[in-house]
Amino acid sequence: MDYTGLIQMLLENMESPAPSGAKRIITFVNPQHYEAFQQTLQELKARHPDWPDLPSSSLLQSVMTPLSGSTKMLDAYKDDIIIEEDSLIQVHTLANKIQGPGIPYGVKQIKAPKAWSTSTGYRVKIGVIDTGADYYHPDLRQSLAKGINLLNRHMLPMDDNGHGTHIAGTIAAANSTEGMIGVAPRATIYPVKAFDHNGSAYVSDIIQGIDWCIRNHMHLINMSFGMKTRSKALLDIVNKAYVSGISIVASSGNDGKRRSIDYPAKYPQTISVGATDRNRRIASFSNRGEFIDIYAPGDKIISSWTHGKYHEMSGTSMATSHVSGAIALLLAQTPDLQPAEIKALLLQTATPLRTKKGQQRASEGLEVNALKLLREGMKRKTPAP
Structure with missing residues (x-):
């Protein structure tokens, strides 16, 4: 799984203003993929300290992020992640x-x-x-x-x-x-x-x-x-x-x-x-x-x-x-x-x-x-x- 590519895709999306209701909850099907994703994220952030945080839940193996476009760009990862719309409450x-x-x-x-x-x-x-x-x-x-x-x-x-x-x-x-x-x-x-x-x-x-x-x-x-x-x-x-x-x-x-x-x-x-x-x-x-x-x-x-x-x-x-x-x-x-x-x-x-x-x-x-x-x-x- 290309963790670096996924992280960059998510962070690039965070930089462009997301339309209302375009936040997403991304859950990793495999807990090991979530751990590897977080490890890669920490390594990348050590090199780029100005990068924004990606809120997460370790218990759910999920990250939360705004997505300004459609989720089609994440199709390459569709077998490894579940994407859910982040609703207002x-x-x-x-x-x-x-x-x-x-x-x-x-x-x-x-x-x-x-x-x-x-x-x-x-x-x-x-x-x-x-x-x-x-x-x-x-x-x-x-x-x-x-x-x-x-x-x-x-x-x-x-x-x-x-x-x-x-x-x-x-x-x-x-x-x-x-x-x-x-x-x-x-x-x-x-x-x-x-x-x-x-x-x-x-x-x-x-x-x-x-x-x-x-x-x-x-x-x-x-x-x-x-x-x-x-x-x-x-x-x-x-x-x-x-x-x-x-x-x-x-x-x-x-x-x-x-x-x-x-x-x-x-x-x-x-x-x-x-x-x-x-x-x-x-x-x-x-x-x-x-x-x-x-x-x-x-x-x-x-x-x-x-x-x-x-x-x-x-x-x-x-x-x-x-x-x-x-x-x-x-x-x-x-x-x-x-x-x-x-x-x-x-x-x-x-x-x-x-x-x-x-x-x-x-x-x-x-x-x-x-x-x-x-x-x-x-x-x-x-x-x-």
Whole structure:
């Protein structure tokens, strides 16, 4: 295989401006070809230090690159590589407005405060793939680890949008005196900045984010975003996280649909989340139906925001962060649970949702119950030898 020729072809394409939607994910069929490609790339870069980087995922054996022309020029390598279009992906959120701090109703609704005497999520590592986080927010100072900025690897993953800071606050804010408390206040969030200031990212950014989370031994990953199209490369890296024992909690989308949800939540390896309101009914905007595993509060949720502020937001994104926090409480006590066991426990201990007539029915859906989840999980704890 002519690695040098392939590298030069890709780098030449990077120099010409690529039209919108012309990014590609290139996966090597043979892992040895990927290794040889990377070795050749490093050797060439040593001679040409000004050459641009080619983002990659070692776990997927993929490189990501813009292609300004058609992919026909890569036909010579068609037996050795798989080429996939790199789609845009959006964070799942609706409205927002400034509100004061307080203990958010969602944290109480899932009974997290009643679980804190047993678990606060201590030492659980959560990768939040989002817009970054506000490292200076007083409610998050104890909760954030370094993480990674995939858009600029030399910088901290600072949030220039607000969405990621909001998610982080619901999961693990820890300012009981003046600010708010999240579901798992002693868990540690590793912000993985894959989304820009508009809340947009490419699938390749998500892949690199999950790759980073696996290699840095996260216990779970929060993914409050989605897209309509299926991506094989994204499914493959989600599966690698699942097999390595990492639960992925993913928001289902805000289209109010009954028979469909967004990817990656639609993949069975994730825990797909829908949103409820204060009355434990499905929020009007939330997707619903058979593809939803669990529901959580997602309507008018107050949480932390950039510049030390607070915002009220609605969306399945907000619901997802409640579920991630509940799982963190569980994993702090029973760290050996696998993703399939965690999903089963979530469903087994959840509260049936209310119908429009106010009756509780499991057929409507199930809302996460952090207290019951923790109690049932403790029964599974393996006794120390």
